[in-house]
Amino acid sequence: MSPRLLPYALILPVTLFLCVFFLYPFILVSQQAFGSADGWSLEHFRDVVSYWKFPISMQNTLLLAAAVVPVQLALSLLMATMVTRMQKGRDLVLYVWTIPLGISDLAAGIIWLAIFEQSGFLNSMMVGIGAIDSPMPFLSYQNPGIIFLAIALAEIWRATAIMLVILVAGIGLIPKEYYEAAEVFGASPWQRFLRVTLPLLRPSLQTALILRVVLAFEVFAVVVALGGSQFPVLMSEIYAYQFDLQNSGAAAALALIVLAISIVFTLVILRALRVPKGATI
Amino acid sequence: MRGDLQKDTNDMAEIQIKNVAKTFGAYQALHSIDLAIADQEFMVLLGASGCGKTTLLRIIAGLETASIGEVWIGGRRVDHLAPKDRGIAMVFQNYAVFPHLTVFENIGFGLRMAKMPNDEVKRRVERTASLMHIEQLLKRYSGELSGGQRQRVAVARALAMEPDVILMDEPLSNLDALLRLEMRAELKGVLAESKTTAIYVTHDQVEAMSLADRISVMHQGRIIQAASPIEVYRNPAAQFVAGFLGNPPMNFLRAEKAGDGKWNVAGETVDGPRGAEAPLQFAIRPEDMQIADQGLPAQVRLVEPLGAHLLVTCDVDGTMLRAVLDSDLSLKAGDHIKLAPQPDRVRWFDPETTKAVA
Amino acid sequence: MTHASMAAPAPKTEPNPTPVTPVRNSGRYLYAATVILLCAWVLVPLYFLLVNTLSSPEQVSTFPKSFIPEFDLGSLQFFAGFQGILNALKNSIIVASMTMVMSILFGAPAGYALSRFEFRGKETFRVLILLTRAFPLPLLALPLAVLFIRTGLDDTTFGLALVHTTLALPFAVLITFSLFSGIPVELEEAAWTLGCTRFTAFTKVVLPLILPGITASAIFAFVISWNEVFAAAVLTIENRTLTAFLLQTLGEAPLHLKFAGGFILVVPALIFIFAVRKYLFSMWGIANR
Numbered sequence: 001m002s003p004r005l006l007p008y009a010l011i012l013p014v015t016l017f018l019c020v021f022f023l024y025p026f027i028l029v030s031q032q033a034f035g036s037a038d039g040w041s042l043e044h045f046r047d048v049v050s051y052w053k054f055p056i057s058m059q060n061t062l063l064l065a066a067a068v069v070p071v072q073l074a075l076s077l078l079m080a081t082m083v084t085r086m087q088k089g090r091d092l093v094l095y096v097w098t099i100p101l102g103i104s105d106l107a108a109g110i111i112w113l114a115i116f117e118q119s120g121f122l123n124s125m126m127v128g129i130g131a132i133d134s135p136m137p138f139l140s141y142q143n144p145g146i147i148f149l150a151i152a153l154a155e156i157w158r159a160t161a162i163m164l165v166i167l168v169a170g171i172g173l174i175p176k177e178y179y180e181a182a183e184v185f186g187a188s189p190w191q192r193f194l195r196v197t198l199p200l201l202r203p204s205l206q207t208a209l210i211l212r213v214v215l216a217f218e219v220f221a222v223v224v225a226l227g228g229s230q231f232p233v234l235m236s237e238i239y240a241y242q243f244d245l246q247n248s249g250a251a252a253a254l255a256l257i258v259l260a261i262s263i264v265f266t267l268v269i270l271r272a273l274r275v276p277k278g279a280t281i
Numbered sequence: 282m283r284g285d286l287q288k289d290t291n292d293m294a295e296i297q298i299k300n301v302a303k304t305f306g307a308y309q310a311l312h313s314i315d316l317a318i319a320d321q322e323f324m325v326l327l328g329a330s331g332c333g334k335t336t337l338l339r340i341i342a343g344l345e346t347a348s349i350g351e352v353w354i355g356g357r358r359v360d361h362l363a364p365k366d367r368g369i370a371m372v373f374q375n376y377a378v379f380p381h382l383t384v385f386e387n388i389g390f391g392l393r394m395a396k397m398p399n400d401e402v403k404r405r406v407e408r409t410a411s412l413m414h415i416e417q418l419l420k421r422y423s424g425e426l427s428g429g430q431r432q433r434v435a436v437a438r439a440l441a442m443e444p445d446v447i448l449m450d451e452p453l454s455n456l457d458a459l460l461r462l463e464m465r466a467e468l469k470g471v472l473a474e475s476k477t478t479a480i481y482v483t484h485d486q487v488e489a490m491s492l493a494d495r496i497s498v499m500h501q502g503r504i505i506q507a508a509s510p511i512e513v514y515r516n517p518a519a520q521f522v523a524g525f526l527g528n529p530p531m532n533f534l535r536a537e538k539a540g541d542g543k544w545n546v547a548g549e550t551v552d553g554p555r556g557a558e559a560p561l562q563f564a565i566r567p568e569d570m571q572i573a574d575q576g577l578p579a580q581v582r583l584v585e586p587l588g589a590h591l592l593v594t595c596d597v598d599g600t601m602l603r604a605v606l607d608s609d610l611s612l613k614a615g616d617h618i619k620l621a622p623q624p625d626r627v628r629w630f631d632p633e634t635t636k637a638v639a
Numbered sequence: 640m641t642h643a644s645m646a647a648p649a650p651k652t653e654p655n656p657t658p659v660t661p662v663r664n665s666g667r668y669l670y671a672a673t674v675i676l677l678c679a680w681v682l683v684p685l686y687f688l689l690v691n692t693l694s695s696p697e698q699v700s701t702f703p704k705s706f707i708p709e710f711d712l713g714s715l716q717f718f719a720g721f722q723g724i725l726n727a728l729k730n731s732i733i734v735a736s737m738t739m740v741m742s743i744l745f746g747a748p749a750g751y752a753l754s755r756f757e758f759r760g761k762e763t764f765r766v767l768i769l770l771t772r773a774f775p776l777p778l779l780a781l782p783l784a785v786l787f788i789r790t791g792l793d794d795t796t797f798g799l800a801l802v803h804t805t806l807a808l809p810f811a812v813l814i815t816f817s818l819f820s821g822i823p824v825e826l827e828e829a830a831w832t833l834g835c836t837r838f839t840a841f842t843k844v845v846l847p848l849i850l851p852g853i854t855a856s857a858i859f860a861f862v863i864s865w866n867e868v869f870a871a872a873v874l875t876i877e878n879r880t881l882t883a884f885l886l887q888t889l890g891e892a893p894l895h896l897k898f899a900g901g902f903i904l905v906v907p908a909l910i911f912i913f914a915v916r917k918y919l920f921s922m923w924g925i926a927n928r
Binding site for chain 1: 670673674677678680681682684685687688691699700701703704706744745746748749751752753755756758761764768770771772774775776777778779781782783784785786801802804805808812837862865866867868869872873882885886889890894897898900901904905907908909911912913916919920
Binding site: 342343344365369370373375377380390391394 | 823825828829830831833834843844847
């Protein structure tokens with residue numbers, strides 16, 4: 001085959017596959033969302049938005065993302081910088097810290113359920129030390145704050161690893177000389193972190209944040225495992241529309257809303273953390 | 282598969298490059314190159330990075346396709362053939378020793394691809410390995426080798442193919458200075474013995490001078506001059522060549538016509554070309570000048586003792602000029618001296634065309 | 640290093656071996672403590688799951704809880720005997736295996752093209768692949784559910800594997816791109832000059848070198864599929880995967896079933912992350928550029 005055409009032949013399978021299973025469904029979902037008995041309409045969107053659960057599920061999703069992502073960012077940055085200056089046991093510590101990367105959100109939900117359920121470990125511990133007299137129903141409807149906390153903890157526990165991996169890889173790409181140069185010019189460790197690591201880490205921060213924020217809007221199984229129907233989020237609402245209410249038009253409309261939010265946040269992150277041309281490593 | 286693998290020494294492996302040009306997008310890497318390389322000749326492509334020398338080599342190898350032009354090897358047009366069908370072998374800058382194979386399998390790789398019988402592979406591998414003095418390394422992997430050893434494996438792997446033409450892309454540039462010197466001498470010996478046509482790319486003029494039968498000096502995608510090392514050094518065809526070769530390179534001074542065949546250089550009258558009218562560039566190598574009673578008036582600016590000789594930088598009529606002088610001289614900055622150029626070593630260039638003027 | 644320091648005369652101003660200053664010392668303790676704390680943060684919840692899994696069903700629901708497992712296999716036995724769960728486990732493995740094969744089969748050629756060729760549209764292609772990650776991909780399961788019913792792929796492991804492949808493909812492309820970029824082009828070119836065609840150079844030189852990395856990215860694809868919940872729950876009814884099955888039963892299933900299920904979900908993840916740990920970071924090195 002001619003070398004001109006070879007690369008196109010090589011990317012053809014992916015392109016075709018994504019056209020059929022990504023682009024085409026995307027068009028279908030739009031059709032479903034905008035479709036109605038008589039042509040195009042915003043009917044499904046109106047239904048979805050005016051449903052009483054919409055504001056609360058939207059609020060829950062956004063609040064959860066707002067609570068979880070910054071903590072994860074800080075935590076993964078801390079872990080990544082700690083790991084890079086580690087001499088002994090680096091591999092072991094990295095392995096331990098990246099374990100949650102392989103754990104599904106459902107499993108994470110179940111794991112934190114073991115801690116927060118009424119006969120769980122948190123209650124056992126608190127009763128054990130005498131903080132409370134009898135086990136508390138942490139995950140019941142009377143304690144929405146604790147449900148939120150449990151979900152947030154489970155999400156932080158589970159999904160910080162993906163950011164960590166991206167950031168560690170990114171830090172690995174920064175030549176050591178920059179730090180040495182900064183040190184020679186009198187920068188303290190904290191200044192080095194602020195002036196060297198962070199700016200040079202921008203491409204990785206971009207990827208990590210986009211991935212994380214998008215996934216935060218997709219939060220689903222953790223919520224179902226810990227909160228059940230107590231804590232509606234957008235994805236669980238989509239699921240409910242599709243199955244319990246058998247209204248795939250509304251499900252599609254809500255899916256498009258999630259998509260729109262994801263895209264808006266992606267663009268905001270891309271813009272906020274853009275790297276000036278020529279300023280790459 | 283390849284009948285021509287077994288190189289017959291009577292087989293002529295001359296290379297002809299006809300009107301080869303290469304563009305990368307809007308960038309013209311090579312401008313219509315014509316070059317003929319004789320059978321068994323050692324040709325060095327010399328130039329600064331980005332001059333197109335590696336591109337030219339890769340076009341000959343078939344790793345790059347020319348935008349236009351033809352490449353002929355041994356009377357066969359090869360520019361449409363895959364690298365494997367061109368009867369070439371190549372030594373890469375980073376050696377490209379396969380990390381997953383032992384040294385033995387690396388050297389025998391091409392032979393295996395040619396489906397050569399086992400005992401023949403063994404014979405050839407052992408012979409080339411002993412030629413390159415790596416017979417004790419045959420069981421190792423490349424990760425266990427030093428840079429110099431890897432280099433030897435790469436050369437042995439190319440030689441084992443007994444190719445018509447061996448192509449080398451800066452093969453010594455990753456070695457340290459001492460090793461480079463040693464490998465240079467060895468390469469020259471081994472290649473002369475194997476009677477293979479060789480094309481060798483380098484930016485190191487000393488390497489070029491010491492190895493080449495002929496040097497092609499390249500600049501901005503063109504061959505400026507292709508000639509024997511001494512010819513390129515003594516009679517540079519263009520000002521670029523004069524300024525590129527030699528360490529330090531040739532000195533240039535502005536010369537005004539002062540009569541028929543007489544030229545005024547820094548106030549001194551020097552014999553020069555008769556034909557030209559417009560001002561010329563007077564050129565002299567640093568080592569071709571001596572302190573004398575008569576000569577170019579110069580004021581010493583900087584004296585660098587280099588052991589074997591003194592490198593003296595001086596101001597001649599507002600132009601900086603470097604001279605390599607006897608190390609016994611006691612000179613210091615500020616001294617006024619007269620520098621006499623050796624008449625038969627003076628060269629002239631036309632500043633308009635930058636070409637040499639006889 | 641050691642040579643130089645041995646050859647050099649002992650510096651006269653060698654400071655007396657003063658104890659490390661308290662400030663530095665406390666900084667080191669703080670550092671070590673933080674590392675240990677963060678390790679505990681990851682490991683302790685996993686330990687709790689282990690305790691629950693290795694307890695008898697009765698023990699799981701008793702209060703207060705023992706913090707030491709009693710090594711009773713009752714919960715796991717109950718799990719294994721639960722109606723439909725082994726089938727779900729089998730489905731999970733089948734779907735994940737198919738996803739693994741398909742994403743490498745389709746993804747690796749594209750990764751190779753990205754790393755080896757300059758071609759028109761390359762940058763656009765790369766950005767589009769990256770951007771698919773900005774989409775909540777599981778949502779695509781909704782319209783596909785309709786499409787699959789039409790084509791007879793509904794409620795099949797293959798149909799779900801197709802969706803999971805869509806999830807895993809962008810990663811497969813970017814990771815293999817980064818892996819192929821790690822293999823010098825010169826090695827391939829050397830093979831060409833030594834009598835290889837493009838294809839044989841790939842099989843004889845590139846493939847042996849890339850195989851461990853490809854395995855790692857295949858495992859990554861496996862984990863993505865193994866862990867996926869939403870699309871699995873939407874697209875399968877009879878042929879549920881383990882995640883979909885557990886999600887379905889979350890409401891009514893007894894606690895010990897949940898914990899045993901969670902444990903079964905986690906175990907392969909632990910092994911996989913261990914298997915790919917060497918590649919985890921290099922895979923992302925170029926992939927996020």
